[in-house]
Amino acid sequence: MAPLHNINILRSLQHGAAARRFPATAVQSRNISLASAKYSVANPYKSEAWEEIYTAEQIDPNEKTFDKVLIANRGEIACRVIRTCRKMGIKTVAVHSVADSMGLFVKMADEAINIGPAPASQSYLVMEKILKAVEQTGAQAVHPGYGFLSENTTFVAELEKAGVKFIGPHSKAISEMGDKLASKRLATAAGVNGIPGYDGVVENADHCVQLSRDIGYPVMVKASAGGGGKGMRIAWNDEEAAMAFRLCSEEAKSSFGDDRMIVEKFVDMPRHIEIQVLGDKHGNAIHLNERECSIQRRNQKVIEEAPSPFLDPDTRAAMGEQAVQLAKAIGYDSAGTVEFLCDSQKKFYFLEMNTRLQVEHPITECITGVDLVHQMIRVAAGHPLKLTQNDIGIRGWALENRVYAEDPFKNFGMPSIGRLYKYEEPKGIAGVRCDSGIEEGSEISMFYDPMICKLTCYAGSREDAIATSVNALDHYVIRGVTHNIPLLRDVLTEPVFNSGEFTTSYLPQTYPDGFKGKQLNAREKEELVSLAAVCFVKESQRACTRLNDNTLKNRSAPTSWELEVTIKGESFPLTIVKRNGSYRISVNGSTQEVVDNFSLADSVIDTTVNGDRVVVQLKDRKADGTLKIRYHGTAMDLAVIPAEAAKLKHHMPVKVPIDTSRTILSPMPGVVKNVGVEVGDKVGEGQECCVVEAMKMQNSLASGVTGVVKAVHIKVGDTVDEDQVLVEIE
Secondary structure (H helix, E strand, C coil), X not given: CCCECCHHHHHHHCCCHHHHCCCCCCCECCCECCCCCCCCCCCHHHCCCCCCCXXXXXXXXXXXXXXXXXXXXXXXXXXXXXXXXXXXXXXXXXXXCHHHCCCHHHHHCCEEEECCCCCHHHCCCXXXXXXXXXXXXXXXXXXXXXXXXXXXXXXXXXXXXXXXXXXXXXXXXXXXXXXXXXXXXXXXXXXXXXXXXXXXXXXXXXXXXXXXXXXXXXXXXXXXXXXXXXXXXXECCHHHXXXXXXXXXXXXXXXXXXXXXXXXXXXXXXXXEEEEEEECCCCCEEEEEEEEEEEEECCEEEEEEECCCCCCHHHHHHHHHHHHHHHHHCCCCCEEEEEEEECCCCCEEEEEEECCCCCCHHHHHHHHCCCHHHHHHHHHCCCCCCCCHHXXXXXXXXXXXXXXXXXXCCCCCEECCEECCEEECCCCCCCEEEEECCCCCCEECCCCCCEEEEEEEEECCHHHHHHHHHHHHHCCEEECCCCCHHHHHHHHCCHHHHHCCXXXXXXXXXXXXXXXXXCCCHHHHHHHHHHHHHHHHHHHHHHHHCCXXXXXXXCCCCCEEEEEEEECCEEEXXXXXXXXXXXXXXXXXXXXXXXXXXXXXXXXXXXXXXXXXXXXXXXXXCCCCEEEEEECCEEEEEXXXXXXXXXXXXXXXXXXXXXXCXXXXXXXXXXXXXXXXXXXXXXXXXXXXXXXXXXXXXXXXXXXXXXXXXXXXXXXXXEECXXXXXXXXX
16 A cells, blocks of 8 residues: 555545555554644544544444433543544433532533532442433433443443443453453463463462462462452562552452452563454454553553554464454453563463453554444444454554653652643644543542543654654643653653563663653753743843833843853853844853743743754742743753852751651552551561552552651541651651
8 A cells, every 4th residue: 555645645545445454464654644734633522523533434423323321430531432422413411429510521411410429439339329310311321431330240230120221341241351260261261371370269368478489479469350450469579479468459349349369470571462352242353453551550551552562463463363252252242452461472361351441542543543432332232343354454653641640759650639720731733632531720639540631642653653742741731730741751752662672560670769750961951951041031031121110121131141050959150142032041161042932921832942942841930040840841940040149159058858767658648548556666667557548559658767656647547648747756
């Protein structure tokens, strides 16, 4: 096939068979040039005109499905389902908690029903309330999204009793695949490769240790009914196996109401690669290629991409074939995902099957042109698939960056809560899709997942998709909560990630001491301090125009300044000269030319330094010359002062840092689940003192020193804030 160079050609093909005849094993990743196309999919869910890059199957307005669908979920996935329902002419019902009453998904839906208090256990997880909302609104079908009741067989059975369609697989498939023990047995029977492990329930911590020894370390301890990275831990020795069993079983009980645990071999040098499958009620099943999901922290995905840079056509075909075999063996009749672990030799092993729409489904939609929500609704209504395996190819490359309200400097991401007082998604960038459920003014609360947005970037090649992702992240404005954009952007520009040769251990291997933010080289420091100096000068010039003293107002404005900029304890004396249309800065013997094309009021400063494009955000500025600039994704603190003031710095007192080695602080807002010490207890370094849960994730907090417990400021059930003192040790 000849290269395709613009979107118009793609659209002209989408109506004919030629648009759907691509070998499933072919990777046509360089056939699309977005650079020359006047096309943008930025903010698709904030407008009425969302269009895919191309479409493998058009929505048929005459095909009968449902008149009204209730979405038993919240946030971005509810917005996502509503968008496709609108395109299909289906009315929607949103159910929401009190905390979500002003949520974007509530505003987008045709109807909205309040189902209770903020905690999910009192609202989104209470099936009786959702069933009542179904009856009240006359909804003919329910889309569960992901999480909550999406894999609850009782909920599916109750809908069936009420004569309401569940937009998902039949209850037997959910039950069989939701239990890791049963799913492994079924997968093996279906001819799917399996991971060595114990084919039974682990009885207790001692049993877990014994099994781990028998299997051979490292092992993965995980919940039988788990998913989403919760209730999973790697153990490399007996002590870690015992702790993993205890913490994972507690997480599993809290998240899934089922604390059964399994243990299996941890595949060395693993890559997490999953296959999207799609089946109908007529025995048809196909796969939509793979997604690479190896960039993870705490077994939760951070960046996903499709296709995988690791697979070759033969391995892709073999994995897809086995995934379809499993789907057909259980009569799977919806969209689902078969997850595999691949080793360095491209041997792959069945991990689990998620019987729902996956969080990262947008990247599959981008490269295949298949609207998965559309297909789920069609199948639930009883229609057979129109797509065959030969219709599914790979066009271009897509990456999804999960933008979370998290502090990436704390264990690669601890939840952050707050209100978004400023929020601007990337605008006008070709190949950008933002799946979000929030808007400016929205609140990120401790009750739900801290996801802000799924930022999906699509281009003709992996290199271009990465470049688009970096550009989009630089233009993403989020104020009011801490977010993980610094980590996302750093990963995207890191050599190992760009090489495609990474594993699920990528983050701890790349950042063994934790993520510390962007590490600047000499050139980048000079560039940043030059930008800071320009911002300082612009602020001082603006301040001069506000003076009421006529003598000063009539005095000619200065055109040069002697300044000193300090960043991370390193000072840079410099001279800055204002010229027509630019500023020239002399620093460290070099010259930086900054184009004067921006205002300090701009949310994003998109300028040029020495001919190179530079995108930064001025997050904060104070009268004393302190600036906070987001540069290469990371917020940097800089101090700018006149040269005369710099000569007097040595007279200023130095602030002595507070010693926190003998206090245990909460790393994030959460709920105390366990307190293991009392006043007067002797504790050793590394001994667990308490456990705090946030977003259903258990976090063990240990003593950093050996000593005696002086004070315990918490009890089980307490809600704690970030950096709150929990335990003191003397």
